[in-house]
Amino acid sequence: MSTPVSLPSTKTLVRVHGVDKQYANGTIAIEGVNLEVKENEFVSLVGPSGCGKSTLLRIIAGLGDATAGEVSVDGQQPGSLQNRGQSSFVFQEATLLPWRTVRQNVELPLELMRMPKSRWGNVVSEALEMVGLSGFVNAFPRELSGGMKMRVSIARALVTKPRLLLMDEPFGALDEITRQKLNDDLMKVRELTKATIIFVTHNVFEAVFLSSRIVVMSVRPGRILDEFKLDTPYPRHSEHRGTPEFAQGVNSVMKLLAHTH
Amino acid sequence: MTEAKPIARVQSTKSKVPAWLERIFPPMVSFVFFVTIWQSVILIAQLKPYILPSPLGVINSAIEHRESLLSSAWFTFQASFVAFLVVMVLGTALSFLLSSSKFIEKALYPYAVMLQSTPVIAIAPIIIIWFNIGFASIVTISVIIAIFAVVANTTQGLISVENNMQNLFKLYGASKSQTLFKLRLPFALPYMVTGWRIAAAQVVIGTIVGEYMAGAGGGGMGGLGIIIAETSARLQTGYLFASALSAALLGIAFFLMVNFFGHLLLKNWHESAVQHEN
Ligand SMILES: Nc1ncnc2c1ncn2[C@@H]1O[C@H](COP(=O)(O)OP(=O)(O)OP(=O)(O)O)[C@@H](O)[C@H]1O
Ligand SMILES: [Mg+2]
Numbered sequence: 189m190s191t192p193v194s195l196p197s198t199k200t201l202v203r204v205h206g207v208d209k210q211y212a213n214g215t216i217a218i219e220g221v222n223l224e225v226k227e228n229e230f231v232s233l234v235g236p237s238g239c240g241k242s243t244l245l246r247i248i249a250g251l252g253d254a255t256a257g258e259v260s261v262d263g264q265q266p267g268s269l270q271n272r273g274q275s276s277f278v279f280q281e282a283t284l285l286p287w288r289t290v291r292q293n294v295e296l297p298l299e300l301m302r303m304p305k306s307r308w309g310n311v312v313s314e315a316l317e318m319v320g321l322s323g324f325v326n327a328f329p330r331e332l333s334g335g336m337k338m339r340v341s342i343a344r345a346l347v348t349k350p351r352l353l354l355m356d357e358p359f360g361a362l363d364e365i366t367r368q369k370l371n372d373d374l375m376k377v378r379e380l381t382k383a384t385i386i387f388v389t390h391n392v393f394e395a396v397f398l399s400s401r402i403v404v405m406s407v408r409p410g411r412i413l414d415e416f417k418l419d420t421p422y423p424r425h426s427e428h429r430g431t432p433e434f435a436q437g438v439n440s441v442m443k444l445l446a447h448t449h
Numbered sequence: 450m451t452e453a454k455p456i457a458r459v460q461s462t463k464s465k466v467p468a469w470l471e472r473i474f475p476p477m478v479s480f481v482f483f484v485t486i487w488q489s490v491i492l493i494a495q496l497k498p499y500i501l502p503s504p505l506g507v508i509n510s511a512i513e514h515r516e517s518l519l520s521s522a523w524f525t526f527q528a529s530f531v532a533f534l535v536v537m538v539l540g541t542a543l544s545f546l547l548s549s550s551k552f553i554e555k556a557l558y559p560y561a562v563m564l565q566s567t568p569v570i571a572i573a574p575i576i577i578i579w580f581n582i583g584f585a586s587i588v589t590i591s592v593i594i595a596i597f598a599v600v601a602n603t604t605q606g607l608i609s610v611e612n613n614m615q616n617l618f619k620l621y622g623a624s625k626s627q628t629l630f631k632l633r634l635p636f637a638l639p640y641m642v643t644g645w646r647i648a649a650a651q652v653v654i655g656t657i658v659g660e661y662m663a664g665a666g667g668g669g670m671g672g673l674g675i676i677i678a679e680t681s682a683r684l685q686t687g688y689l690f691a692s693a694l695s696a697a698l699l700g701i702a703f704f705l706m707v708n709f710f711g712h713l714l715l716k717n718w719h720e721s722a723v724q725h726e727n
Contacts (some may be wrong), residue, residue: 273621275620277616300621
């Protein structure tokens with residue numbers, strides 16, 4: 189039985205070139221950041237707290253502007269009309285609207301993009317099914333555990349069928365077991381959606397398990413110091429955590445990270 | 450292991466007392482205690498009824514004057530209701546104005562605080578000059594007293610919308626009206642309801658104060674505030690106590706009414722989101 193190796197496509201989806209970000213209060217969050225992410229890659233950003241990972245992710249999402257440099261997603265400016273719904277963002281908190289049910293929360297992006305209901309089809313149900321929440325469509329967020337809330341948040345991000353999924357420490361607030369379960373399920377989601385993913389995390393194990401490439405950033409002002417490729421083919425299952433390959437990956441990334449402090 | 454049984458039995462007998470009884474029992478005890486002390490003080494110190502009427506005297510006086518008490522309470526209720534509507538509409542509109550820009554908030558908020566901290570005694574004569582004695586002046590005074598609670602809470606709600614919720618709306622290119630109706634208003638609703646609840650209690654107080662200062666007297670047709678003013682002038686202390694009691698009951702009824710509608714509106718909200726009372 190041979191696992192099919194997903195050949196990396198050569199098309200670049202995200203291009204970040206010479207990007208600086210200085211906030212209004214004078215803080216220089218990132219400086220001279222260059223990053224190219226190819227279609228179907230899973231890139232994790234790791235680095236010390238406050239080094240500008242969220243800042244970079246928000247710029248790629250079009251939620252914030254770079255002070256200098258150029259950013260494009262699929263050749264377009266982030267946040268432009270053509271790109272709407274093509275990039276989704278998953279925040280560290282689930283950020284669900286508490287007055288809406290699970291289904292209504294997942295429907296929100298379609299409503300906001302003013303997509304006529306007739307064109308929705310099954311996307312909402314499909315997104316909920318992908319994260320294993322089909323039985324909870326009418327529940328309110330208050331009735332869900334932290335892990336389930338995060339699943340809703342991911343379903344909401346998937347509902348527009350984005351090509352790029354930006355995730356900012358999405359599982360940072362969860363316990364280890366729930367985190368591993370969600371990591372396993374994220375691998376399945378990736379298989380089904382073929383989305384390109386940029387993922388911020390502080391957890392080396394998580395980064396090594398999920399990523400095809402790990403990008404290490406320096407202390408503020410954040411620059412890209414180094415990167416590490418992981419060749420283990422997808423789909424990766426939970427057994428992967430027990431392999432020597434995985435342990436080696438963790439070791440190498442730990443060593444890289446030690447240099448940033 | 451054997452000790453577990455008696456403990457379990459103690460717990461089960463405890464839980465047999467209904468929750469509502471457990472709730473009203475302590476206030477009942479203090480009520481009986483308080484009324485007993487009240488009656489004893491009168492008997493021991495031989496107080497004259499115009500200094501301190503007895504509990505029974507108050508009840509008798511309430512029964513004797515029930516017609517004018519009822520019609521006055523009805524008048525006070527109507528004025529409170531109108532004032533409450535004005536407070537809701539005007540207060541909410543003002544909050545939208547305040548939260549629409551940092552500049553407007555900074556420019557106007559100090560004056561709202563100033564209005565709030567000016568004693569009504571000082572404003573009432575001006576209002577009476579403008580609107581004359583009667584309903585309009587009473588409602589205006591009540592509105593001035595109660596509006597701040599709505600403005601402060603609603604503005605707070607509108608400006609505390611979570612940052613990432615706003616980012617989410619931005620990400621999908623939400624329009625201004627979408628952001629208003631699908632995010633800001635529902636997010637602010639628990640804060641608004643808190644403001645309405647406080648205003649509900651204050652509007653009754655404000656109306657009675659308004660009646661006291663700007664009510665048209667004569668035959669108890671000017672609300673509870675007028676009865677309070679007249680009975681205190683005539684040293685009809687039993688009647689005065691009865692009208693104060695009516696005012697308290699009216700205030701509680703008004704509060705419970707608003708509270709009930711607030712709960713209906715918020716039934717989908719998490720309890721923790723509803724607890725914004727300071
Ligand atoms: N809106 C802002 N205004 C001013 N400074 C900001 C703003 N947002 C972030 N910063 C600063 O920019 C730097 C980078 O912040 P950022 O949130 O991107 O870091 P991060 O790598 O995501 O950190 P963490 O790992 O703690 O999430 C920090 O020093 C932060 O204090
Ligand atoms: Mg961050």
